[in-house]
Amino acid sequence: MSILAVTHLSLTLQDQHILKNISLSVEEGDVVGLIGPNGSGKTTLFNVLSGFLVPTHGSVHFRGQDITGFSPSKRAHMGIGRVFQNFGIFREMTLEENVLVALEALPAEQRKALGNLKEVVQGTLEMVGLSGHAKKKAGSLSGGQMRLLEIARTLKSGKELFLLDEPTAGVAPKMTHQVGDLISELKRDRKTVLIIEHDLPFISRVCDRVIVLNVGEVVLDGKPSEVKQHRKLQEIYFGADPTS
Amino acid sequence: MDFFLHLVVTIGLWIPISMGYTLLFGKGQVMHFGPIGVSVACGYAIFVTLGATGSYIAGIAMGILVGTAVSLIFAWLALRLENDGLGVMSIAVHLAAMVIVLNWTDVTRGALGIPRIPRMPFLETLPMFALAVTLASLFWIALFVWADRSALGRQMQALSESESFAKAMGVSRAKVHTIAFVLLGLAIVSDNVFFAQYIHLLHPNDYHFPTFIFLLAIVVAGKPGSMVGAVLSSILLVLLREGLRFIDLPISVLGPMRLLLFGVILLTAVYVRRDTLFPQKRTV
Numbered sequence: 388m389s390i391l392a393v394t395h396l397s398l399t400l401q402d403q404h405i406l407k408n409i410s411l412s413v414e415e416g417d418v419v420g421l422i423g424p425n426g427s428g429k430t431t432l433f434n435v436l437s438g439f440l441v442p443t444h445g446s447v448h449f450r451g452q453d454i455t456g457f458s459p460s461k462r463a464h465m466g467i468g469r470v471f472q473n474f475g476i477f478r479e480m481t482l483e484e485n486v487l488v489a490l491e492a493l494p495a496e497q498r499k500a501l502g503n504l505k506e507v508v509q510g511t512l513e514m515v516g517l518s519g520h521a522k523k524k525a526g527s528l529s530g531g532q533m534r535l536l537e538i539a540r541t542l543k544s545g546k547e548l549f550l551l552d553e554p555t556a557g558v559a560p561k562m563t564h565q566v567g568d569l570i571s572e573l574k575r576d577r578k579t580v581l582i583i584e585h586d587l588p589f590i591s592r593v594c595d596r597v598i599v600l601n602v603g604e605v606v607l608d609g610k611p612s613e614v615k616q617h618r619k620l621q622e623i624y625f626g627a628d629p630t631s
Numbered sequence: 632m633d634f635f636l637h638l639v640v641t642i643g644l645w646i647p648i649s650m651g652y653t654l655l656f657g658k659g660q661v662m663h664f665g666p667i668g669v670s671v672a673c674g675y676a677i678f679v680t681l682g683a684t685g686s687y688i689a690g691i692a693m694g695i696l697v698g699t700a701v702s703l704i705f706a707w708l709a710l711r712l713e714n715d716g717l718g719v720m721s722i723a724v725h726l727a728a729m730v731i732v733l734n735w736t737d738v739t740r741g742a743l744g745i746p747r748i749p750r751m752p753f754l755e756t757l758p759m760f761a762l763a764v765t766l767a768s769l770f771w772i773a774l775f776v777w778a779d780r781s782a783l784g785r786q787m788q789a790l791s792e793s794e795s796f797a798k799a800m801g802v803s804r805a806k807v808h809t810i811a812f813v814l815l816g817l818a819i820v821s822d823n824v825f826f827a828q829y830i831h832l833l834h835p836n837d838y839h840f841p842t843f844i845f846l847l848a849i850v851v852a853g854k855p856g857s858m859v860g861a862v863l864s865s866i867l868l869v870l871l872r873e874g875l876r877f878i879d880l881p882i883s884v885l886g887p888m889r890l891l892l893f894g895v896i897l898l899t900a901v902y903v904r905r906d907t908l909f910p911q912k913r914t915v
Contacts, residue, residue, distance in 0.1 A: 437799055463801035475796040477789050488789045491782035492801035544800065 388451055390415040390548055390579045391436070396445030398428075398435060398603075405431050406442070407603040413548075416577040418570065420590040420611065423600035424623060429583045430472065432600070433550050436581075437469045438462045449548065464494050468546030472553045472583075474533045478526030482536060485525050486511045489544040497545055511543040512536075515569075531562025538569050542578070549573060549580045555589055567593050591615065599623065636761040640829055642869045643764035644822050647771035649849045649861040651815030654775060657855030657907075658784060659811055660791035661709055662718035666846060668725030669705070669816055671732055671838035673698040674823040678745050678833045679738055687751055694820045702816030706809040725843070732835050744834030748827045764825050771818055772862060779858045783810060788856070841890050845872070848893050851900040855907050868896070 389412035398406040406428050413419055421429050434440040436447060438459035446455045454462055459469075469475065477485050486508045490501060501507050512518040515535040517528075525533065534554055541549060554570070555563045563586075570593045573580050584590050590597060590611060597614040599607035601623050607614050614620060648666060655661050676697035681690035705724070709717050732739045739745070754760045778784055786807045789797040794804060827833040845868070853864025875889055901908060 439795060439798075459795070459798040460801045460803050463799055469799040471796060471799070475793070475799065477792045477796065479792055480785070480788060484785050484788075488782075488785045488797070488802070489800045491785065492797075492803075494801075540800075 389413055389448075390450055391581075392448040393436070394446050394448070396432075396435065396442050396447065398431060398440060399443045400440075405603050406435065409445070409600075409603075409605055411598060411605060411608065413579055413581065415547075415579055416574070417596060418574050418580040418582070418594045420594035420597040421581055421583045421600060422585070422587070422590060422597060426602075427600040428603040429600055430552055431603075433469065433552055433581075433583065437467060437550055460492070463492070463546075464497075466545065466547035468541035468544070468549050470534070470537050470541055470549065470551045470554060472556055474530065474557070475537050476525045476528070476533045478524065480525060481522050482512060482517055482525055482528070483508050483521040485536065486540050486543065489540045493544060501545075507543055511539050514543075515539045515565075529559065529562070530557035531559050531565065534558050534562070534566055535569060538566070538573075542573065542576075547578060549578060551580060551582045551584075553583055553585065555584065555586050563589065587615065633757060636757045638869065638873060639761040640757075640764045640825075641873065642866050643761070643768040644826055644829075645846075645849065645865040645869055646768045646862055647775075647818035648815070648822050648846060649853070649865045650771060650775035650858055651811075651818035652846060653850045653853065653856055653858065653861040654779060654784070654787065655808075655811045655815050657850055657857065657861075658779070658791065659787040659808065660714070661808060661811070662714045663705060663709065663721050663812070663815075664718050664843065665705060665721030665725045666815060666819060667838050667840075667843040668721065668728045669698060669701045670819045670823060670842075671725075671728045671835070672701045673816075673820045674827060674833055674838065675732055675739055675745075677820070677823055678748055678827055681748075682745065691820070691824055694823060695817065698816040698820040698823075699813055702812040703809065706805075706812035709808055709812070710805055725840075729835060729838065732838070739835075742835060744832055744836075745827070746832050748831050748833060750828045750831075754828060760825075760829060764829075767821055767825065771821065772858075775814070775818075776858050778814060783807060787811060841893075844890075844897060845893055848897040848900060851904055851908065852896060855904060868893075 391413040393409055393411050396406055396409040397404065409432065423429055431440065435442050438457055442455065446453055448454065449465060449467060454465065477488065487504060490498065490504050490507060509518060512521055517532060517536060528536065538554065554566050558566060567589060570580060582590065582594065594611055597609065597611050598605055599614060599620060606623065607617055607619055652666055655663055673694045677690040677694035680693040681687060705721060708720055712720060733741050754763055786797065786802045789802055790804055790807060798804065849864045849868050850861060852868065853860030872889065875885065878885065
């Protein structure tokens, strides 16, 4: 069974058709890239998947359950984790508090299963090489460190489906590799990942499958090597077939 | 000695409400301008019940019931309104509570207030009263410091920095804000149990807007969201206010001067703390 199934999903905001009849499914353990030009509806789709927007039509199923009307926090409790384009880190809180707040938001049974939260926090910070900065304010971190912390925090809080919105945006090239390695780690742990990204080499490196959105519609869906060579992708990004 | 004990009582009465308010307004950035509206409802609930039944237990129970109910109404409003809308609505609720108190004269005696409020037997002497208020205050200090350092405090701060990020991690705004509203409401009940007994009078003038300005000045001057700041600021501003009594001026001048002074303190504190009070909100 698919971990995520989106069926005939449409969204209209202020008479603008932002998403048009999108249907897709994602298998457990897949790493799927979501690409497309600016304004194609990628982040809006993530907002619908994580519960910040309610679709006009269609449904979203997670592990077979219809979650279309569920709130963002309820979806988070079910195992959907979101990593935001503009760094979903609480800058005025310490690194330790940033991880703690995610762990403490879990339902009681999940929280108990984690054991000693302080140890989990320490482990999370060690995982991304930030254990020496536990008491520092998160706002003092670099973009790459913030991104690593955000992904690690989402992983340690037991999420199963990761929605990563431009994880390499604002990240130094050296750190981009670390972010890629962390995503590969998620894949090894059989986590399911959806990534919005403009960096095509990065997408090719970490994803098993790529979905291309254009003007709110799914226009391509396939392996990275196939999608990269597809004429339609060239048309979307360059306006016309460059070979013609 | 009596004046010192009076200061102890007055400071002890301001600390719980200031800490509760700094948790909600300071840390949570919830524009709730109606804590004195909650206070007037609690005060009258306690002492009208006391007058009707002669029982302090019944009065306090009614105070807790009404304090919790009004706090839940504010929490409900907070979940349904934008922050600025809540600010306006909470002022309106405060004013509505005052209109009811002033006009429902059969029960509240209107502008005359309720006089001759008896003290509980063990609170009849000033030292005992000061001791009881101090113990109650210490309880609330411990509770609010614990709340501030617990998951509740962290989740309040996370929600105030970015509601979207916090929700995406599973933080429930409804749960967190409702708990904070109720904690503040219960601290207000505690203050009201003591206040009218202390002056033997429950009077609507003590619940007008200037009282809220004083509370706001304490919280903003003490750094919004800071528990230590709320305690220190309560001490300093109460000392300043009570110290004004020694200025040799007629009461008709001293009253407005005091209001003006706290208005200036509030404006200065808002200016100095403008980045903490009105931070840039981050959205998805």
